[in-house]
Amino acid sequence: MAGVGVIRLAPLAGETTLSFVNRLAVRYEVTVTGLLSAVAGPGVRGVWGKSCLIGEVFLAPAVRRRLASLCQIPESHLAWALPSWEEGSDAKADGDQPNARFASGSTVPAVMLGCRLCTAARTDAPCSARLYSDLRSRICVRHQCWSLDSLALDRVTLVEGQVGLAGVPEVIRAHQRLLPLLRRRGSCENAFAVAQAVVASWWDARWRDEVLWPARLGRVCADLPEGEVAVLARDVVTYPEAVAVTTVLSDRLWRQRVLEDTRGQNAAHADRGVW
Secondary structure, three states: OOOOOOOOOOOOOOEOHHHHHHHHHHHHOOOHHHHHHHHHOOOOOOOOOHHHHHOEEEEOHHHHHHHHHHHOOOHHHHHHHOOOOOOOOOOOOOOOOOOEEEEOHHHOOOEEEOOHHHHHHHHOOOOOOEEEOOHHHHEEOOOOEEEOEOEEOOOOOEEOOEEEOOOOHHHHHHHHHHHHHHHHOOOHHHHHHHHHHHHHHHHHHHHHHOOHHHHHHHHHHHHOOOOOHHHHHHHHHOHHHHHHHHHHHOOHHHHHHHHHHHHHHHHHHHHOOOO
C-alpha cells in the first residue's frame, strides 16, 4: 500500500465497521486482513472470509485514527455513521486486548445487505455494503426491493440479498404507510415487533390455507434460494398485514379503549371474587 495514493471513502449511515473496512480494502486492492494488519499490526488473524462479513470488527482508538487518516474522513463523521465505531474503546495497543477484535454474526445485532443500486450511486463502486437492520431502510422504495438479513444458515452457506417488489406493490404501499408512524411515534418500532410476532404465528399456523400469502410468495420466490423460500420470504409476504396490525397497536384511542375494557373486566372479576 506504500505506493498507492490516499483514497477518500465515505461511510454509509448505519453501516457496520467491518463492511466499511471491507469497502476500503477493495478500493486499495488488498484483503481485509492486509488492510487491518497495516493499521493494527501483524497480529490480525486471517479469518476475514466472505461469511465473516456479516459480523463486526471492533478497533482500538489508535487504529481508528489511522483508518480515518487512510480514508480521509473525520473521525467524528465515522462515529456518526458507523454505530459500532467507538465500541472498541476497551482495546489497548500495549495491553491484553487486541487492536482489532472480530465478532461473529451471531453475537451482534442483525445485519442486512444495503440496496445495491443505492450503494453503487453513493459510493461510485459496485462493492456491496452491510447495514444494521432498520425498519426505515428495509425497503428501498426507489428501487423497489427488500433487503434480507444476512444469515449464515450453516458454516458454508451465506444467505443475503434482495427481493424484488415490483410484483407486490402492496408491500411498498404498506411501507409508505408505516414511515410516517415511525417518524411520529417513538413506540412504533415496539408495536411493529409485536405485530410481526402475531402475524408470524398466523403464518406458522396456516399460511398454506390463505389466499393472499401463497400468491405473494409466488411473486417473490424467484429472488430467493431454493429450499429456503418459505422461511426467508415470510416477513416480506406478511409485511402488509404486519403494518396493518402495527397501525392498530399504535393508535392512541385504541389503546385507551383496550385499557378501559381491561379495567372493566378486572372490576367485574373482583366483584365476583375472582381476584
